[in-house]
Amino acid sequence: MSDDADVIIVGAGLTGLVAAAELTAAGKKTIIVEQEPEQSLGGQAFWSLGGIFLVDSPEQRRMRIRDSYELALEDWLGTAAFDRTEDLWPRRWAEAYLGFAAGEKRSWLMQRGLKFFPVVGWAERGGGNAVGHGNSVPRFHITWGTGPGVLEPFVQRVREAEKRGLIRFKFRHRVNELTRTGSVVNGVRGDLLAASDAERGRKSSREITGDFELKAQAVIVASGGIGANHQLVRENWPKRMGAPPKRMITGVPDHVDGRMLAIVEAAGGRLINRDRMWHYVEGVRNWAPIWTDHAIRILPGPSSLWLDARGKRLPVPLYPGFDTLATLSHIKPLAANSPLYAVADDIVNAAKGPDPLEAVRTVLGDYTNRFHASGTLAHEEDDDEVLLHASPNLTIYHITLSPGLQYPPHNHLMDALIGIYKGSETNFIYPVAGSELDVPERQDIAAPAVVHMASNTVHAVANTGGARSGALHVYLGDLTRTHRQLWSPDSNHAEPFDNDRYLAGARPIQQSGHE
Numbered sequence: 001m002s003d004d005a006d007v008i009i010v011g012a013g014l015t016g017l018v019a020a021a022e023l024t025a026a027g028k029k030t031i032i033v034e035q036e037p038e039q040s041l042g043g044q045a046f047w048s049l050g051g052i053f054l055v056d057s058p059e060q061r062r063m064r065i066r067d068s069y070e071l072a073l074e075d076w077l078g079t080a081a082f083d084r085t086e087d088l089w090p091r092r093w094a095e096a097y098l099g100f101a102a103g104e105k106r107s108w109l110m111q112r113g114l115k116f117f118p119v120v121g122w123a124e125r126g127g128g129n130a131v132g133h134g135n136s137v138p139r140f141h142i143t144w145g146t147g148p149g150v151l152e153p154f155v156q157r158v159r160e161a162e163k164r165g166l167i168r169f170k171f172r173h174r175v176n177e178l179t180r181t182g183s184v185v186n187g188v189r190g191d192l193l194a195a196s197d198a199e200r201g202r203k204s205s206r207e208i209t210g211d212f213e214l215k216a217q218a219v220i221v222a223s224g225g226i227g228a229n230h231q232l233v234r235e236n237w238p239k240r241m242g243a244p245p246k247r248m249i250t251g252v253p254d255h256v257d258g259r260m261l262a263i264v265e266a267a268g269g270r271l272i273n274r275d276r277m278w279h280y281v282e283g284v285r286n287w288a289p290i291w292t293d294h295a296i297r298i299l300p301g302p303s304s305l306w307l308d309a310r311g312k313r314l315p316v317p318l319y320p321g322f323d324t325l326a327t328l329s330h331i332k333p334l335a336a337n338s339p340l341y342a343v344a345d346d347i348v349n350a351a352k353g354p355d356p357l358e359a360v361r362t363v364l365g366d367y368t369n370r371f372h373a374s375g376t377l378a379h380e381e382d383d384d385e386v387l388l389h390a391s392p393n394l395t396i397y398h399i400t401l402s403p404g405l406q407y408p409p410h411n412h413l414m415d416a417l418i419g420i421y422k423g424s425e426t427n428f429i430y431p432v433a434g435s436e437l438d439v440p441e442r443q444d445i446a447a448p449a450v451v452h453m454a455s456n457t458v459h460a461v462a463n464t465g466g467a468r469s470g471a472l473h474v475y476l477g478d479l480t481r482t483h484r485q486l487w488s489p490d491s492n493h494a495e496p497f498d499n500d501r502y503l504a505g506a507r508p509i510q511q512s513g514h515e
């Protein structure tokens with residue numbers, strides 16, 4: 001089969017259009033394959049505010065904002081917190097992209113017809129300084145004409161190339177497979193979808209009327225994200241942020257379905273960092289929705305008052321526009337009358353004193369006895385772990401364990417206090433020889449009890465009782481961001497801790513039968 005074009009682009013959003021404009025400028029013949037109808041050309045960008053990230057621009061300098069590549073890099077690294085082997089390319093990409101944003105990006109965009117509003121906005125400020133998360137200076141340059149203004153020059157270029165025969169659009173073509181010759185991806189296969197007169201941004205039908213196959217020398221996938229696919233969002237939800245919210249609304253149209261991720265993977269693509277996702281918390285339901293569960297983000301005024309479910313003001317810096325993921329983590333999946341709010345508040349306060357270990361032990365002992373006396377679980381949900389608090393000095397979880405399961409050995413690398421208030425748990429404390437574990441010492445602990453584990457402890461926990469156990473776990477450090485170890489039950493070798501492998505490593509254990 002001879003090639004239909006030099007390049008096939010999957011997706012006619014902004015990414016696909018920019019790629020197509022560049023390819024045709026280099027004289028390449030391109031086919032753009034798009035599942036939506038023609039009237040939705042441009043994808044998400046049409047709906048966007050058109051805020052563009054620039055570093056050390058004339059607009060910033062006019063406002064006396066001092067910015068530089070070095071400062072932007074420090075901000076980026078503080079926000080990304082790269083800590084995985086697969087972060088090599090994201091880090092290199094960040095360095096290259098910042099070079100572009102501090103260099104030719106502005107003039108490149110202006111040559112294509114974009115113009116910028118002279119007031120620079122400040123998105124994601126973080127803690128307000130150059131260490132840790134966030135932009136330490138304003139960098140958000142709004143395009144005249146917002147999202148449609150960003151799209152316009154690229155749509156125009158691509159439409160002109162279409163007239164010259166360099167570009168062909170294939171609307172209502174949905175890709176299901178990337179095809180290969182040997183190890184080279186050089187084609188796409190998929191469904192022809194029925195013609196649709198759905199207005200821009202509205203959900204279009206998925207009625208199939210036929211199939212198609214196209215070949216080219218190269219394929220670019222520009223298919224957008226996963227935001228409209230809540231199932232995928234939940235599957236990939238970052239463990240460090242606790243359980244995903246039960247109810248979510250959606251900031252992107254239905255076509256942002258994430259289907260191409262699995263399709264790329266099936267063709268040999270290596271996907272990384274699926275759990276590194278971004279969500280706004282300040283969304284409200286659109287009273288006149290365009291897409292399913294349509295959410296609108298309200299750009300907050302500088303002095304907006306934000307309250308949690310109990311009417312308490314959110315702590316610094318969890319204001320709108322400062323640190324959206326930290327705000328999301330702070331808004332816990334708890335009912336407004338949950339007793340766990342008070343637990344978190346009291347333990348956080350206790351840990352502020354000169355001897356946090358003893359002060360936390362006292363408060364934890366008090367709650368352990370009180371919850372034990374009530375005879376019920378303080379929080380009963382499908383999820384075993386609820387993250388109540390995470391900060392550099394302190395992490396608090398409420399954890400329930402199902403009966404008859406033992407979890408793999410692991411360490412915490414910080415002092416830990418566990419207040420078991422319901423049922424019984426068995427703790428296996430392992431001596432470590434090199435990186436291998438020796439025969440453990442078994443401790444059977446019935447509620448109510450507070451157990452202290454020193455920072456070098458390696459232990460495995462099991463519920464040997466007859467019912468679900470309940471415990472408050474307090475760690476004197478940020479457990480969610482600490483590089484600690486897990487010992488696989490199969491190999492007995494230390495490996496980097498991973499919550500999925502930890503939960504998957506649970507094995508049945510003999511129960512003693514009583515609670």
Ligand SMILES: Cc1cc2nc3c(=O)[nH]c(=O)nc-3n(C[C@H](O)[C@H](O)[C@H](O)COP(=O)(O)OP(=O)(O)OC[C@H]3O[C@@H](n4cnc5c(N)ncnc54)[C@H](O)[C@@H]3O)c2cc1C
Nearest residue numbers: 011013014015035043044045048049050051175223224255
């Ligand atoms: C309300 C809103 C405000 C925003 N504000 C900003 C902002 O101010 N600044 C900023 O930088 N970003 C902003 N964004 C984000 C930005 O608009 C998007 O990241 C960007 O437009 C994504 O472009 P894309 O081309 O990668 O993806 P998309 O626009 O999602 O386009 C992907 C296209 O691929 C098609 N496709 C997917 N799978 C298939 C398949 N299997 N077969 C065929 N076609 C397929 C889809 O139908 C879609 O048309 C905003 C987004 C929204 C929704």
